[in-house]
Amino acid sequence: MLSFQSSKNVLSLTEDLLVRIYELLAAESDRKSFRLVCREFRRIDTLTRRHLRVIRIEFLPILLRKYPRLQSLDLSACPHIDDGVVSLLLTRVGPGSNSPILGHWAWGLKSLVLSRATGLRFSGLEMLARACPCLESVDVSYCCGFGDREAAALSSAVGLRELNMDKCLQLTDVGLAKIAVGCSKLEKLSLKWCMEMTDLGIDLLCKKCVDLKYLDVSYLKVTNESLHSIASLLKLEVLGLMACPLIDDVGLQFIERGCPSLKVIDVSRCEGVSSSGLIFVVRGHRNLLELNAGYCLSELSTALLHQMKNLNHLEVIRIDGARISETSFQVISANCKSLVEIGLSKCLGVTNMGIMRLVSACINLRVLNLTCCHSITDAAISAIAYSCRSLVCLKVESCNMITEKGLCQLGSFCLLLEEIDLTDCCGVNDKGLEYLSRCSELSCLKLGLCTNISNKGLSYIGFNCLKIHELDLYRCTGIGDDGLEALSNGCKKLRKLNLSYCNEVSDRGLGYIGRLEELSDLEMRALHKITGVGLEAVAVGCKRLADLDMKHCEKVGDSGFWALAYYSKNLRQINLSYCGISDMALCMVMGNLSRLQEAKLVHLSNCTVEGVELALRACCVRIKKVKLFAPLRFMLSSEILEILHARGCIIRWD
């Protein structure tokens, strides 16, 4: 490639070596840096790239032309894709004579994410299904218009193995039958919230798609009949039955005798299921890995406990909301030694002694949810910290008796801790945060309603926990600008931040926030000290900002909103309720932000009806959801309301 003399630098690497290097880069940001190095590197990127998530639909034709070897295309961030776009993409990609063969990009495509693509109808889906012969995985979740005809169109993708149809509200048994007959190789299917589905559809599915390994029928009004059909699936490993109100113990009896490969079952929030139903499941499946029975048990009965003794491979158990005795912990810890996760959220009877017994043997625990177990104290936390050295996630929301002593133990032993929820734990103070900051792997920290922490505590976090990407400081009234300064100096990876009701934060603090380039999600309700200057700093600095909630930030003036309109091009959701935005600025924000999908616009005291109307007109082609002041329903022109309706925009009147 290059001449012999100019060896000994990266450019001398051959193409295949560069490809190998490229493939080792896991993070998307690293790959971005890689392709920005030089033309050759960029060429490698275009040749090797397999996955593409498109954010702005206007670049889609170029991107598809640039990356000919795509295997996975994610269009979930482009909700206004529709049949016209699809036909355009498939008929001609790229200009001029040297354009590749029609729809070439689709040939190798294996995975397609079309989540929330409400504009896509059966004709577009049919074109896609025909153009992509290798298609194996499709996600059409939250496509509210996806119905039977769309399912019929999709069923021509015969090689489909994975399909996600969550919340396809129009889908009925007929559509599912189409899929079941057409795509008989299906292995993974999710039907959450497909409310029209009945036993007939599920029965047919189970008879036609015998290779199913994963089936989620959560929230459906299916009955025990469906379980009878499901029990015949020999390869089924994962079964989701969350909140199926018509399923009861009789149905679970079928599962006891069927589904020989079952590994994971979720019956949480099934009103009809009781201990005896779970006994059936447990008795029939000794090799169960995961049992999720949250909010369907009133009590962890001794009979069930007796059966659970046999679950030696159990890794995950969630029994949220149940009453549990100290001896139960003893039984669990003595038998389920491979337990990795236990969920005891809102369980009654969880005591220090119980937890100590549990962790004495279950030393592999990585995830522990003790939300609202109010009687937990430092003693339990210390025991957890001492036994479970590989703890990754700990949720102790509203456990008021935890103090810096417990956190000290966590900081000393649980150095792998990544996520901790300390919301509403008023025992947490600056000293506690100092101890906790020793967990340098921490990525998610929730400190909402911890009123005893101050800037000093936050600065420990900012100094030590450099990997934090989510931080919740909701109503931490002790936090001010200095804390945010420390935070912005250290936690450069911060993506999600909640500053709501931290009254002390001013424009200076938002200036520090503006330094967080990765920030995508910012909630800052009711910050009374901030003005347009602060907002401008955020808008200019946080280029990835996608979700901004600034309800009740009344002092922010138009200059801030203008900056927002100009800089925050990636903004998808915005809450401007109770803000002092003017007509002009509102039009700018709504018209200019080309990716905006959802806006909450109630009680805009400085706006006129005409202003809101114009703003809506400016964004009507792309907005998906808008919340408006109820009296406006009769003041806005019927024309604009019709356009919004025709475009599939949901209006909520408040």
Add this chain to the structure above:
Amino acid sequence: MQDGSVNDLLQASKIQDWDPSAMLNNLSFLGQKIHQLQDLVYLIIGRKGQVLGRPDELLVQQQQLVTADLTSIIVQLISTAGSLLPSVKQTLSAATTSLGQCGEFGGVVFPSSAQGLNDGVQPQNAGGSKVSEPPNSVDITSNNGNEQSNHIIEEHELKDEEDAEEGENLLPGTYEILQLEKEEILAPHTHFCTICGKGFKRDANLRMHMRGHGDEYKTPGALAKPTKESSSEPTIIKRYSCPYAGCKRNKDHKKFQPLKTILCVKNHYKRTHCDKSYICSRCNTKKFSVIADLKTHEKHCGKDKWLCSCGTTFSRKDKLFGHITLFQGHTPAIPSDEIKAAPAGTSDGATNKVGSVNFNLSYVSSESEVQSSSMDIKGGIDDAVGYFSPLSFDTCNFGGFHEFPRPPFDDSESSFAFLLSRSCNYSQKSGEE
């Protein structure tokens, strides 16, 4: 018209069906009836003058009795003729009207004979469009609610009675085998009222009918099943054989399976060995030999909204799904009218609406690459031009906002952006993540 030709065809087939022996049977039956009536009139003449008290009353009763018998004979005659000779049909309606009047005049109502007559007529009507308004029978039957309800009961009981005793295992010889002749089977009625001569298919219906003739028939004894009374002595179980040679229900068949009741015989014979002459007027495809089957079908005909890709229709979803489970490759079909309606309602409609309110959707871009491709796209498909672009305002007529100058085609994102100073070099290339 088409109806006429269908009728002709039916009539032709009906003539072919004409069975002289059946006719003879009916006529001999009528002859008997006339002789009976003759005897009665002789009796009346003979008694004249012998009776002392209340002669007027007796006279009226006698007159009623004779009229009733006569009417019954006329009805039977017409029924016989009507069921065999299609040409009589036109005159029938007139006859029924007069009959109805005649019956009322005589103080006795004859709904069921009219019904029976109607049954005979219906084959000619079934193919045509007139079934919805059966000529006079409706008027007549509605006079008598009691009789109508009986008829309904009959219809329900008719179904599957033939198969009801399928599982029965009576040892040969433990029951008496009766075999009705074909004519008997096809005769419309088997039970006749001794007072008015009205015919019934069942004895139970006759007993219900008798209540109308006086209080003596309303006693529990009169209404009870006559066989029940003699149940004290062991009765021989009766089973029936089909007269059709070679039929499994025929007593000479190797694996003979007897029929339980006369009704079973009738339905079996009609369903299995007779032409299916009743055609559903709605779908014009389904044929039946038992009128009750046709009526049952008509209740559901047209409701078969569950369609399979193979063309088979089902009235119930579970039946369709059972069918699909059974046959490989079959899928439920989605009605085509919905498909036609849909594309107009979705994106196209939306675009039109947007267009109608003075919005100019245009594809604009600052990146030359995009621009060139956009031009290409424009040349290609007009419809899709607006899809990639945020809109730019063209003409806005809102109060106070018309001072927004119209943007030239230079701006990439929106017409508003030009109002802002472009001091920041915000990269617009980050179209990917």
